[in-house]
Amino acid sequence: MKLIEFYATRGLRIVKGENQYVWDDKGRRYLDLHAGHGVAFLGHRNKIVLEYLERQMSEIITLTTAFDTPIREEMLNEMEKIKPDDLDNVFLLNSGSEAVELALKTARKITGKRKLIAFKNSFHGRTSGSLSVTWNKRYREPFEPLLEPVEFLEFNSIEDLKKIDENTAAVIVEPVQGEGGVIPAKEDFMKALRETTQEKGVLLIVDEVQTGFGRTGKVWAYQHFGIKPDIMTAGKAIGGGFPVSAVFMPDWIAEKLSEGDHGTTYGGNPFAAAAVTGAIKALLTDNVPEQARVKGEIFMKMLNEALADFKSVREVRGLGLMIGVDLRLNPGKAIKYLQDHGVLSLKAGVSTIRFLSPYMITQEDMELAVNATRQGVAITEGKTVSS
Ligand SMILES: Cc1ncc(COP(=O)(O)O)c(C=O)c1O
Numbered sequence: 001m002k003l004i005e006f007y008a009t010r011g012l013r014i015v016k017g018e019n020q021y022v023w024d025d026k027g028r029r030y031l032d033l034h035a036g037h038g039v040a041f042l043g044h045r046n047k048i049v050l051e052y053l054e055r056q057m058s059e060i061i062t063l064t065t066a067f068d069t070p071i072r073e074e075m076l077n078e079m080e081k082i083k084p085d086d087l088d089n090v091f092l093l094n095s096g097s098e099a100v101e102l103a104l105k106t107a108r109k110i111t112g113k114r115k116l117i118a119f120k121n122s123f124h125g126r127t128s129g130s131l132s133v134t135w136n137k138r139y140r141e142p143f144e145p146l147l148e149p150v151e152f153l154e155f156n157s158i159e160d161l162k163k164i165d166e167n168t169a170a171v172i173v174e175p176v177q178g179e180g181g182v183i184p185a186k187e188d189f190m191k192a193l194r195e196t197t198q199e200k201g202v203l204l205i206v207d208e209v210q211t212g213f214g215r216t217g218k219v220w221a222y223q224h225f226g227i228k229p230d231i232m233t234a235g236k237a238i239g240g241g242f243p244v245s246a247v248f249m250p251d252w253i254a255e256k257l258s259e260g261d262h263g264t265t266y267g268g269n270p271f272a273a274a275a276v277t278g279a280i281k282a283l284l285t286d287n288v289p290e291q292a293r294v295k296g297e298i299f300m301k302m303l304n305e306a307l308a309d310f311k312s313v314r315e316v317r318g319l320g321l322m323i324g325v326d327l328r329l330n331p332g333k334a335i336k337y338l339q340d341h342g343v344l345s346l347k348a349g350v351s352t353i354r355f356l357s358p359y360m361i362t363q364e365d366m367e368l369a370v371n372a373t374r375q376g377v378a379i380t381e382g383k384t385v386s387s
Contacts, residue, residue: 022044033343043359049275049279082280091267092272096209096210096233101130104132109261114148117152118151120155132146132150133172161189175206182323209235212232212238218320240275321359325352343373
């Protein structure tokens with residue numbers, strides 16, 4: 001049997017993961033700043049998440065949410081501590097794309113409108129609905145027609161927000177565009193977006209699948225901008241490695257949804273609830289958002305200093321531990337160099353090396369990553385530099 005290769009192979013056979021590291025079958029250790037597309041933000045095999053999963057495994061693993069369970073009650077209580085403002089209602093699914101699907105369906109149902117607005121460079125997933133609001137034509141075109149109408153506006157352009165009209169059901173936005181190139185939103189843009197959507201009676205969906213759960217230095221990245229979403233999606237880090245995602249919404253929206261409007265076989269089962277409960281405990285016990293804020297600043301400063309002399313480096317940018325090094329050249333060679341020298345990273349957009357570090361990254365780890373990035377960029381430029 002062969003696996004369908006939707007992803008180019010990295011040529012590594014990984015046999016173990018622990019905190020910020022993974023090991024290959026030759027016993028070689030890697031600093032994992034790829035983190036399974038950012039999932040392992042709480043580290044691989046986070047101790048608290050494991051405790052919750054092990055305990056749950058000895059009780060019950062699967063049930064649909066038609067049945068109440070003690071672990072679900074515990075999860076909902078924990079969620080109170082990190083809930084996004086007045087978004088008091090949550091539904092669990094299995095992936096970021098699925099969370100986006102429910103957010104879009106909800107917006108269309110409760111407004112009765114059809115049009116959706118997203119931004120250039122956005123990424124919201126690859127299922128048909130979430131793909132409709134994903135910018136990259138290469139992902140979209142082979143599968144069209146998708147949801148219609150969808151309009152893509154210029155990200156960070158207040159001027160372009162004028163195109164949001166009353167016929168729009170929702171605008172969906174990433175506080176930091178992840179897959180698109182690690183591009184943080186500007187505060188005045190996010191404020192203007194919130195104001196315009198409110199004025200026009202349009203719902204604002206904030207997609208925190210990549211930015212959420214502490215990575216940017218706050219539990220939810222929208223909190224950097226002094227705004228509040230109407231609907232919020234989360235995923236990746238929230239299950240500490242277990243596949244789980246969530247959609248949050250306030251009472252006035254949740255009340256307009258009825259039985260049968262959505263569903264899922266696995267979503268929110270006791271095992272998923274245990275993973276999320278453990279992950280929230282881990283997030284709060286270790287003051288993870290603050291660690292991400294402080295370490296992110298240090299890491300970005302180190303990268304900026306180390307890369308200042310390189311013509312091919314356009315910008316080092318990001319928020320917290322969501323960091324991109326944008327090049328004027330293809331970053332593939334540098335990413336390969338990093339991997340060969342013990343650091344896993346990933347590409348974003350067409351020109352960005354992306355680091356999605358677990359929060360427990362150390363000063364020594366950062367030095368390793370920065371040095372390898374310098375060498376990798378030098379090689380991309382056709383030079384060599386001393387370490
Ligand atoms: C902002 C955002 N939304 C949605 C998704 C889709 O998530 P998944 O791959 O879990 O379906 C991603 C994945 O990278 C993402 O970054």
